[in-house]
Amino acid sequence: MGDCDADFSRYSFPSSFVFGTSSSAYQYEGAANKYNRGPSLWDTYTHQYPERIVDLSNGDEAVDFYHRYEEDVKAMSKMNMDAFRFSISWSRVLPRIQPYVTLFHWDTPQALEDKYGGFLDSTIVEDFCDFAELCFQRFGDKVHHWIxxxxxxxxxxxxxxxxxxxxxxxxxxxxxxxxHNLLLAHAKVAKLYKEKYKGKNGVIGMSMCVYWFVPYGDTEDDKNAADRSLDFMLGWFLEPLTRGDYPKTMRHYVGKRLPEFQPMEKELLKQSLDFLGINYYTAFFAKKSNDLEPKPFGYSSDAHATWTQERIRKDGRIEPISPVKGASSWLYSYPTGIRSLLRYVKEKYNNPTIYITENGIDEPNDPSKxxxxxxxxxxxxxxxxxxxLTxxxxxxxxxxxxxxxxxAWSLLDNFEWENGYSVRFGLYYVDYENDYRRYPKKxxxxFKEFLYRRSCLPPIDGEKLNDNRGTKATSPPSILEDNSHNREKVAPP
Structure with missing residues (x-):
C-alpha cells in the first residue's frame, strides 16, 4: 500500500464493512452469584480445580461488565465502533452499537452437565433449542446476527x-x-429460526477458531500434514455445514469412532449457515508425525500431524514461525496467515460470507509495571x-x-480461560485492584483514529463514505471524555 500506509483507515474497506469488538459472558460479566443466575460449567470448574488456572483465579467478578456495561458501550461509541459481539449466558437467562450475539460461548449450565453430561448427550440439542427460542423471542427484534x-x-x-x-x-x-452434538444443535437452532422467526430478518452463523498451517518442510508429507490439520480443525465443522458430512480424511483416519449423520441431518446441516465467523490469531508449522513413536489414542494423534511454532533449519538454527510473540505460549503474530486462510476458505468452501469474529494479541499482566x-x-x-487489517x-x-x-479481541482485558488474569488482550486496561477502572491503551x-480517519485509498466498492463512518473524522471525540476514573498522572494518549 506504499505511501498510503499512514492513511490506512476504515474508509479503505467496503462502505458496509462492520468494525467491532468481541467478548463473552463468563469472561466479562461477573455477578456470578447474583440476580438468580445459576452456576455454569466454568463456575464449577474454576472453583473445583483452581490449580488449572495459571493465577488460580475465576470469573466470579471478571471485569464487572454486568454493572458497567453502559460505561463500556459508551467507550465503544467514542471509538466509532459499529458493533459489539457478546454472548448471552445460558445460565442467566446499546446505543449506536449493533449487537452480534453468541448463544453458546462454553458456559453449559451445570445443572445439565450434572443431569446428563452436557454436550456428551444428544438430549442437549433440544434443550439448547429451547434456550435459543427464548432468546429469539425476547431479543429477536433487536438482534439480527446470531452466532x-x-x-x-x-x-x-x-x-x-x-x-x-x-x-x-x-x-x-x-x-x-x-x-457432533454441537453441530446438530446449531443446525436445529438455525432451522427453528428460519421457520419461526424469519420475519425478524436475522442471519445465523457459527464462529470457528482456526490456525493457519505452514508445512514444516518442502516434502509432500509435510504439505499433506498441513492439509490434514486444516481438515481436523476447520473442516471438522465447516465440511458438515457446507457438504453434509465430515471430511474424507477424518473418515479415513478416525473410522467408526466418528459419528454418522442421518440423511435428514445432512440436509439440515447444509442449509444452516448464513455466515461463517472466523477467529484467527496465529499460525503453526505442521509436519507428518513419526508414527513409530507411541502416542495416546484419540483426537490429538488421529490427524498424524505434529503442530509446532519452531522448526530446525538445515543449518541447525531454530526458526520461530514469527519473531513477534504475545504472552500466551501459542500466540505468534503471523498476519500473512489471515489472508492465506481466507483464500483457502473461499476456494474450498465456495466463498461463504465471513466475519472475522476474533483477532488480537496479548501481553503479560505485570503488576509492577x-x-x-x-x-x-x-x-x-x-x-x-x-x-x-492490511x-x-x-x-x-x-x-x-x-x-x-x-x-477485535477484545475491548477490555478480561478473564482469559486457563490463563485467568495473567495476560491482557484488551484495547482498554482494567485495573483489577482498584474498582475495575478502565484506561484506554495506545x-x-x-483504533479510534483508524475508525474516524479518511484515507487516501479509495473504498473497495467505490461508494462514498457514509455519514457515520467519516464525516466526523476531523475531530474525533476524546476516548477519555466523561471518565472520572482516570488517574491524574496519566496524560491522554
Whole structure:
C-alpha cells in the first residue's frame, strides 16, 4: 500500500464493512452469584480445580461488565465502533452499537452437565433449542446476527481431549461426540429460526477458531500434514455445514469412532449457515508425525500431524514461525496467515460470507509495571492490528473474499480461560485492584483514529463514505471524555 500506509483507515474497506469488538459472558460479566443466575460449567470448574488456572483465579467478578456495561458501550461509541459481539449466558437467562450475539460461548449450565453430561448427550440439542427460542423471542427484534456456537473446536478438543478447558476431561475419543452434538444443535437452532422467526430478518452463523498451517518442510508429507490439520480443525465443522458430512480424511483416519449423520441431518446441516465467523490469531508449522513413536489414542494423534511454532533449519538454527510473540505460549503474530486462510476458505468452501469474529494479541499482566508503560502497546498490539487489517484488506481487494466485518479481541482485558488474569488482550486496561477502572491503551487511541480517519485509498466498492463512518473524522471525540476514573498522572494518549 506504499505511501498510503499512514492513511490506512476504515474508509479503505467496503462502505458496509462492520468494525467491532468481541467478548463473552463468563469472561466479562461477573455477578456470578447474583440476580438468580445459576452456576455454569466454568463456575464449577474454576472453583473445583483452581490449580488449572495459571493465577488460580475465576470469573466470579471478571471485569464487572454486568454493572458497567453502559460505561463500556459508551467507550465503544467514542471509538466509532459499529458493533459489539457478546454472548448471552445460558445460565442467566446499546446505543449506536449493533449487537452480534453468541448463544453458546462454553458456559453449559451445570445443572445439565450434572443431569446428563452436557454436550456428551444428544438430549442437549433440544434443550439448547429451547434456550435459543427464548432468546429469539425476547431479543429477536433487536438482534439480527446470531452466532450459535463459539469455537466448537476448542470446546471439543480442549475440553474433552487435552483437558485445558472446562470440563477438563481427558477422554480422547469423546471430542467427536461433543462436536457432533454441537453441530446438530446449531443446525436445529438455525432451522427453528428460519421457520419461526424469519420475519425478524436475522442471519445465523457459527464462529470457528482456526490456525493457519505452514508445512514444516518442502516434502509432500509435510504439505499433506498441513492439509490434514486444516481438515481436523476447520473442516471438522465447516465440511458438515457446507457438504453434509465430515471430511474424507477424518473418515479415513478416525473410522467408526466418528459419528454418522442421518440423511435428514445432512440436509439440515447444509442449509444452516448464513455466515461463517472466523477467529484467527496465529499460525503453526505442521509436519507428518513419526508414527513409530507411541502416542495416546484419540483426537490429538488421529490427524498424524505434529503442530509446532519452531522448526530446525538445515543449518541447525531454530526458526520461530514469527519473531513477534504475545504472552500466551501459542500466540505468534503471523498476519500473512489471515489472508492465506481466507483464500483457502473461499476456494474450498465456495466463498461463504465471513466475519472475522476474533483477532488480537496479548501481553503479560505485570503488576509492577507503571500504568503509563502498561498503556503503551504500540509496538505489539497496534502493529499486530495494522498488519492483520492490511492483509484482510488485501483479501477483499485482490482475492475477492466475501468478508463483511472485523471484531477485535477484545475491548477490555478480561478473564482469559486457563490463563485467568495473567495476560491482557484488551484495547482498554482494567485495573483489577482498584474498582475495575478502565484506561484506554495506545491501541484504543489507534483504533479510534483508524475508525474516524479518511484515507487516501479509495473504498473497495467505490461508494462514498457514509455519514457515520467519516464525516466526523476531523475531530474525533476524546476516548477519555466523561471518565472520572482516570488517574491524574496519566496524560491522554
Amino acid at each position: 450459535t456456537v463459539n469455537e466448537p473446536w476448542a470446546y471439543s478438543a480442549d475440553g474433552y481431549d487435552t483437558g485445558l478447558l472446562a470440563p477438563g476431561k481427558r477422554t480422547p475419543h469423546k471430542p467427536y461426540i461433543v462436536a 507503571p500504568l503509563d508503560e502498561a498503556l503503551d502497546d504500540t509496538n505489539l498490539r497496534v502493529t499486530y492490528y495494522k498488519e492483520h 492483509k484482510l484488506w488485501e483479501s477483499i481487494k485482490y482475492d475477492n473474499v466475501d468478508v463483511k466485518g472485523f471484531f 491501541s484504543a487511541t489507534w
